[in-house]
Amino acid sequence: MRSRLLALLLGFASLFMAASVLAPPVLAQGLPSGPGRCSGSFVNPVTDVCWGCMFPLSLGSLKIWPSSRADTDNPDLPICACGTPVPRIGLAIGFWEPVRLIDVSTKPWCFPNLGGIKLDPGFPIGNGYASDGAQLGGQSQRTAKYHVHYYIYPLLYWLEVVTDFLCLEASSFDVAYMSEIDPLWQDDELASLLNPEAALFTSVIAQAACSADCISASARLPMDELFWCSGCQGSMYPMNGNVGANIGIKQSARLAAERMVYKLHRQGLAWGTSGSKALCSKYIMPILKKSQYRMQQVNPTPMVSGREACSPIGATTILPKSGQVYPVKGEDVGFLLWRKRNCCML
Template structure:
């Protein structure tokens, strides 16, 4: 609980430093703090498994867990433990059309004094002779180890033991602003521009909505669009919820590609996290926290690429709908020693 109080102190400092209306831009930033009691879908922790056995089931699909309940980690003398699997709230993601807007920090709008990241609004583009909506978004990533803060289980090494922090701000990243520069970290993008590669994403859409995304189709974000480029430009903007979820999913993939996020699922992760430059989409669920928290139902924390037809209803507003926040749930397979 002490760590959570420290987090509140940091938030209070940010509010004090909030720019005055005279300096703030005309576009208002909307958002609210994530209440760990009322704004978190606690049922998203489940299913909970020991080895291949689910001891706390859930209506939500789960990834494959190691079959053997016994594990061993360490050297030269390994320690014996129990292989467990659970879903951990680990990161917060902002997605907004307004640069320097932080929805998950209560709608704080900073004024850095320069225009980096500014001027990105929705527009229209020509694709295949037809006009379609496009949009440009900024995103921010927060380290948010909620289970460790609340000290739900003390001395439980499987929880990420860190403090709240703003880990990434795309307004300061030139690769996020320019798709040509983005190709530096995703040069393979040219391989997945063919009609066949794009059509394959339909299967990923179905599987993501029905159960879990297809990791082999790593260039697809299911029903939300394509993973590439790894920036905030959405060429096919259908709805605000769809576009913002796509950007949040790209943000997670970008963190993996830049070795700022690691693999935490499967037998390989029992003893330590591992490098995962091509993100396994099944490792994550996304729960909306802003503008409206989704805390119940099967689609409260849907897998990457799942259809937004059901959960989008009433989740975006005509005025406040351009500022979104998401809580990232990460699958953990861990050897509990």
């Protein structure tokens, strides 16, 4: 494990060196760079991560480390038995783990969580997707278009915070998804191939139900039954970065990230990890269980304290500590995705 951690640190060092060469400089005091530039910083795993978001920690239905943050349902019994991947009898634990990083930017090939690197692929794919969506001149209800990137980032496994590796994702840092090369992310009609049911939820009644999801997600947990809603952010459909009603950078950037998480579940690239069904192994989840995730903003301003620092999908963005961005067109935002994990630990 020490060799893997050393390799990880060396990898971060190489990325930092690349960023210092390729990325434009970020202005002092965290001020954003110009609208055509990519801004951001590397995530410091010590100072930029809300470690209180890992709780509550449960054993069966018993909270052995309580928290003010709402938790999903856990198995009733503290003892569990599994036949795969290794036959075992263990303890049914539940905790929240930081597992993914998400970039959201109006500029193609901009990587805020990699220090603000902006790549030039040498061909026009993804270009021309710039947005007028970041709030401009105080106006609201504008459209927005975003690109997103999805990183493998199993932080607890790297730092050996929890020693039972059957419960943790044993993988290395990687860029797992880039919207610039995904034609389904660029076009609403192509996106309907993944979500043909979207036509069923365009009615006023269906959209009005999202207000209940907004209240529920802000107070405690989102309503998983209203899977077409992203609570206070709007509709989960279409599953791409085209936001039809942008009322601010925090709202629309977060919606783009939440849609991308749903999209990856629909494609079988993200699986279910919470509840009794997940004790022995992950399972396919084509309909997103929104309560399984929390989102913490890490760029441009890390949110590391307070109840809203890692709020669930669909929660309001107007509460303190829910996020802070600069009112500049084309701001680049980064999120750390927390995932609920129920596991049968040896």
